[in-house]
Amino acid sequence: MAPTESPPLPPIAGEEGLGGVGGLTTPVRLYLAVAQRSFRRHLAYRAATLAGLFTNAVFGVLIASVFTALYRSRATEGGGERIAGFDVAEMLVFVWVGQSLIMVLHLWGWWDVAQAVRSGDIVSDLMKPFDFYAYWLSRDLGRAACHVLVRFVPTMALGMLLTDLALPRSPLRWVAFAVSVLLGLLVAFAFRFMVNVSAFWLLDVRGVGYLAYSAVNFLSGFLIPLTFFPPWLRGIAEALPFRAMVMLPAEILLAKRPVAAALGVQLLWAVALTLLARAVLNRAIRKLTVQGG
Amino acid sequence: MTRETALWRRLIGARARGQVAYPVSFLLQLFSTSLLFFVELAVVALMFRQVDRLGGWRLAEVAFLYGLSAVAIGVALCLGSGLVAFPDQIRQGGFDQVLTRPASAFVQVLAADLRLDRLGRVLNGLIVFGYALVVLDVEWTAGRLLYLPVVVVSAAVVFGALFVLEATLCFWTTQGLEVVNAFTFGGATLSQYPLHLFDGWLRRLFLFAIPVGLVIYAPSLYLLDKHDPLGLPGWLRFTAPLVSALFAAVAGSLWRVGVRHYRSTGS
Amino acid sequence: MGSGDGGEPMVVARGLGKTYRVATHRGGALGALRGLVDRSGRDVRAVDGVSFTVDRGEMVGYVGPNGAGKSTTIKMLTGILVPSDGEATVDGLVPWRQRKALAARIGVVFGQRSQLWWDLALVESLDLLRHVYRVPKDRFAINLAGLRDLLDLDPFLATPVRQLSLGQRMRGDLAAALLHDPAILYLDEPTIGLDVVAKARVREMLARLNRERGVTVLLTTHDLADVEHLCRRMIVIDRGRLLFDGAIDELRRRFGPHRTLVIDLEDGDPAPAAGPFCPGVDWVRADGPRRWLRFDRDAVPAADLIAAVAARHRVRDLTIEEPAIEDIVRRIYTEGMGTP
Numbered sequence: 001m002a003p004t005e006s007p008p009l010p011p012i013a014g015e016e017g018l019g020g021v022g023g024l025t026t027p028v029r030l031y032l033a034v035a036q037r038s039f040r041r042h043l044a045y046r047a048a049t050l051a052g053l054f055t056n057a058v059f060g061v062l063i064a065s066v067f068t069a070l071y072r073s074r075a076t077e078g079g080g081e082r083i084a085g086f087d088v089a090e091m092l093v094f095v096w097v098g099q100s101l102i103m104v105l106h107l108w109g110w111w112d113v114a115q116a117v118r119s120g121d122i123v124s125d126l127m128k129p130f131d132f133y134a135y136w137l138s139r140d141l142g143r144a145a146c147h148v149l150v151r152f153v154p155t156m157a158l159g160m161l162l163t164d165l166a167l168p169r170s171p172l173r174w175v176a177f178a179v180s181v182l183l184g185l186l187v188a189f190a191f192r193f194m195v196n197v198s199a200f201w202l203l204d205v206r207g208v209g210y211l212a213y214s215a216v217n218f219l220s221g222f223l224i225p226l227t228f229f230p231p232w233l234r235g236i237a238e239a240l241p242f243r244a245m246v247m248l249p250a251e252i253l254l255a256k257r258p259v260a261a262a263l264g265v266q267l268l269w270a271v272a273l274t275l276l277a278r279a280v281l282n283r284a285i286r287k288l289t290v291q292g293g
Numbered sequence: 294m295t296r297e298t299a300l301w302r303r304l305i306g307a308r309a310r311g312q313v314a315y316p317v318s319f320l321l322q323l324f325s326t327s328l329l330f331f332v333e334l335a336v337v338a339l340m341f342r343q344v345d346r347l348g349g350w351r352l353a354e355v356a357f358l359y360g361l362s363a364v365a366i367g368v369a370l371c372l373g374s375g376l377v378a379f380p381d382q383i384r385q386g387g388f389d390q391v392l393t394r395p396a397s398a399f400v401q402v403l404a405a406d407l408r409l410d411r412l413g414r415v416l417n418g419l420i421v422f423g424y425a426l427v428v429l430d431v432e433w434t435a436g437r438l439l440y441l442p443v444v445v446v447s448a449a450v451v452f453g454a455l456f457v458l459e460a461t462l463c464f465w466t467t468q469g470l471e472v473v474n475a476f477t478f479g480g481a482t483l484s485q486y487p488l489h490l491f492d493g494w495l496r497r498l499f500l501f502a503i504p505v506g507l508v509i510y511a512p513s514l515y516l517l518d519k520h521d522p523l524g525l526p527g528w529l530r531f532t533a534p535l536v537s538a539l540f541a542a543v544a545g546s547l548w549r550v551g552v553r554h555y556r557s558t559g560s
Numbered sequence: 561m562g563s564g565d566g567g568e569p570m571v572v573a574r575g576l577g578k579t580y581r582v583a584t585h586r587g588g589a590l591g592a593l594r595g596l597v598d599r600s601g602r603d604v605r606a607v608d609g610v611s612f613t614v615d616r617g618e619m620v621g622y623v624g625p626n627g628a629g630k631s632t633t634i635k636m637l638t639g640i641l642v643p644s645d646g647e648a649t650v651d652g653l654v655p656w657r658q659r660k661a662l663a664a665r666i667g668v669v670f671g672q673r674s675q676l677w678w679d680l681a682l683v684e685s686l687d688l689l690r691h692v693y694r695v696p697k698d699r700f701a702i703n704l705a706g707l708r709d710l711l712d713l714d715p716f717l718a719t720p721v722r723q724l725s726l727g728q729r730m731r732g733d734l735a736a737a738l739l740h741d742p743a744i745l746y747l748d749e750p751t752i753g754l755d756v757v758a759k760a761r762v763r764e765m766l767a768r769l770n771r772e773r774g775v776t777v778l779l780t781t782h783d784l785a786d787v788e789h790l791c792r793r794m795i796v797i798d799r800g801r802l803l804f805d806g807a808i809d810e811l812r813r814r815f816g817p818h819r820t821l822v823i824d825l826e827d828g829d830p831a832p833a834a835g836p837f838c839p840g841v842d843w844v845r846a847d848g849p850r851r852w853l854r855f856d857r858d859a860v861p862a863a864d865l866i867a868a869v870a871a872r873h874r875v876r877d878l879t880i881e882e883p884a885i886e887d888i889v890r891r892i893y894t895e896g897m898g899t900p
Contacts, residue, residue, distance in 0.1 A: 051471035058475040061495055062483055066340075066347075069490040073344045083343050207322065207410075210329055218332040228339040303691050311679050390675050392640040395663035396692050556656070557642050558580060 030130060031138035038142030049150050056155045057162060060099040064163045067091045084227035089166055090254050096159035097250045098222045103151040104144050105188040105245055107222060108213050113196035114205045126285060133278055140189050168253060176259045180249040183266035187244040190273035200284040221247030241269040297397045304404035312409045326413020334359060334421055348490045353428040354517050360422025361509055362484040365448035367414030373453050375405040379460040398552060437516050444512040447537035451508045454544035464551035480505040489522045504540055508533045570744050570776045571614035571637060576646035578607040578632050606632040608800035619770045619777040621787030624797040625893055630780050634746055638668055651743045664693060667737030671749035674733050676721040682732045683717045686739060693740035707735040711765055727758030744776040751786055763789050784886045798893050815892060816883030821853040821865060826874035841865060
């Protein structure tokens with residue numbers, strides 16, 4: 001249901017990302033500079049962006065068509081207008097939100113940290129006077145901000161152009177949605193980071209990674225809303241953090257859930273996964289110092 | 294021709310041997326790779342919890358399409374690994390090396406990589422396909438039995454030709470190649486559903502420009518004995534081998550044009 | 561070794577030229593897309609009417625700065641590229657028209673890119689190439705035995721290529737390029753990235769290869785020390801044009817007429833750091849007790865000069881330095897040929 005490989009971006013060398021900002025004293029300004037740099041760099045990949053938008057458009061229309069057919073088939077079988085709690089218009093929103101969020105959350109194929117581990121660059125990165133996790137998170141936030149601009153917004157516009165997508169108008173809901181996406185991104189980043197850091201222990205991080213990303217596709221609600229799941233599977237999915245990435249933001253936008261509760265769940269997962277990811281990183285560093293890599 | 298085929302087998306064989314050196318771990322890898330794709334099938338199954346038929350097709354029938362499509366693209370991806378890796382090869386000057394050897398450039402490019410783990414997708418497709426064949430109550434006439442393998446091969450050839458076209462594009466540009474993913478993986482996903490679920494440009498694109506619909510959907514109408522809501526001419530169900538041969542021929546000609554272009558510009 | 565007539569040169573290039581069309585740069589992705597359709601741009605003359613011949617058994621250095629047209633020439637002579645104008649034959653064949661036939665008779669080594677199979681043992685790679693080049697089994701056995709000896713392959717014949725050192729890999733690549741008895745070997749940067757020891761080793765092997773087997777070699781490199789060690793003849797190209805074609809000694813005579821006498825003086829000798837010594841001879845540099853005297857090779861015989869210096873100064877030691885080929889070639893690039 002999704003392009004299996006997102007456009008690869010050229011790897012970004014560690015020092016390149018920091019050149020010229022090393023002299024800054026306050027860490028916040030450092031991370032801000034890192035994020036800005038990352039934002040600008042991703043803004044420059046214009047050909048990849050256009051190609052990605054085209055792919056989003058094809059897949060968006062494709063998936064939207066399948067769901068529309070599902071509603072039509074349901075009608076001929078005499079069923080109700082709602083399927084799994086969504087009517088067809090809401091389902092279109094759901095489909096296009098998913099397509100638009102792919103690159104913002106970077107749901108597939110992010111291996112930057114794993115590459116740094118493989119190449120050994122991580123050793124010098126770890127010795128630099130900044131927080132390794134915060135550094136990569138800043139980069140990812142910068143990247144995501146850029147992708148909101150060049151991927152999220154245009155993909156939504158394409159959805160309106162190519163299908164009967166009608167977006168909610170309430171500005172408050174969009175604000176809540178934005179906060180929710182940000183929290184979802186924190187969860188997504190922590191998860192991706194852990195997958196990458198597993199390169200310290202695993203010979204083939206990609207094998208595990210694909211399996212992990214595949215699980216995310218399914219359990220986040222990206223492929224299909226979790227409300228389609230049978231109760232037992234839904235119970236599992238709702239106990240896991242992945243729904244914080246797509247399902248909860250989409251439900252907030254569609255006013256399917258009390259906003260505060262949903263954001264609370266996301267915040268909890270964001271904090272928990274961030275702490276977990278940092279703990280995993282610390283274990284990895286200890287392994288590095290004990291065994292020398 | 295036969296010599297080139299023999300060479301291709303030998304080059305591929307050399308790459309394959311290393312990957313299956315540990316059969317148990319290889320099989321485990323294949324199995325775990327095949328798991329990856331079951332989530333896509335799960336999505337289909339979840340939809341069928343809501344309806345008995347999707348666009349008039351039952352779950353087993355859609356599973357048949359899914360299996361056919363997955364086997365075809367899996368085979369094409371595995372045997373076409375060299376084509377998928379071609380952008381890197383050409384960027385690093387590897388194609389120059391290919392041209393300094395007394396063998397078919399195409400065979401050498403094709404054999405430049407082999408990713409047997411991509412057979413995981415084939416395994417996944419076969420399992421689903423097997424399920425569909427067991428559950429379906431199709432009358433397996435001699436005609437259907439004979440046509441089925443032809444369709445599988447035709448579909449694999451069409452996906453393979455798509456990868457040839459994707460590689461050919463590298464002769465002109467290294468930028469914006471990701472666009473092709475929309476056609477290859479888009480085609481693979483689209484062909485997992487009955488084509489009449491889609492309309493407008495999307496259907497026409499994958500029916501006539503990229504004939505994925507002609508080698509998977511149209512023959513399946515015959516194989517599964519389904520009514521065709523699109524009203525395509527009946528004989529189109531039997532053109533899969535012809536369509537795939539034509540598409541492959543077009544891809545092959547464009548490849549040769551590409552090589553000629555490369556040899557006149559060197560970039 | 562070649563199939564052609566032994567008398568005719570191995571390589572003949574006459575007025576060989578290649579013009580590329582370079583798309584005028586357009587910014588961004590839209591520009592890139594437009595570039596697919598709209599082929600307007602400006603012409604760049606990468607190789608401009610180059611003519612030379614290489615005799616059988618010769619080893620010729622083909623040098624020039626980056627972008628001079630070296631690799632474009634080699635690509636035309638290996639049949640990869642079709643030239644825009646001019647003619648060429650290699651071992652009697654027109655490369656771009658008879659690419660596959662020629663490919664069986666040439667060996668090509670790209671220093672930057674191995675043609676060996678990364679995951680296979682070297683010997684397995686060589687065996688695969690036997691099939692690519694259709695070398696008969698017995699011929700292969702004889703050739704491999706010879707190459708094992710010449711290139712000292714035995715220590716790593718069974719090692720996967722990815723585990724080889726750069727120098728070992730280069731030797732493996734040389735073996736790969738020689739398995740099918742090529743009449744001519746094109747070497748593109750064969751010592752790039754190698755350390756001093758490995759470099760010397762590879763050079764020595766190349767020299768033996770040429771000497772003992774009579775393989776014609778066309779060597780492209782930016783490391784002029786390779787050429788100095790290996791070739792008697794050198795072709796210099798810049799901006800697509802042939803600047804020099806001849807013996808390296810000749811190049812020195814024409815473009816580096818000055819030799820330098822380096823003298824170590826006894827303590828306290830008052831030789832000056834600069835200024836004239838006698839007509840045609842100048843003090844040019846001083847460093848502690850060491851002095852440099854530059855003299856014209858044609859006007860002043862070295863023996864006379866040494867005698868004259870020894871008569872006036874207390875000399876502890878002395879050597880004569882030839883101008884480095886590198887300096888001469890750099891001068892040619894920057895100043896052009898001029899009139900010698």
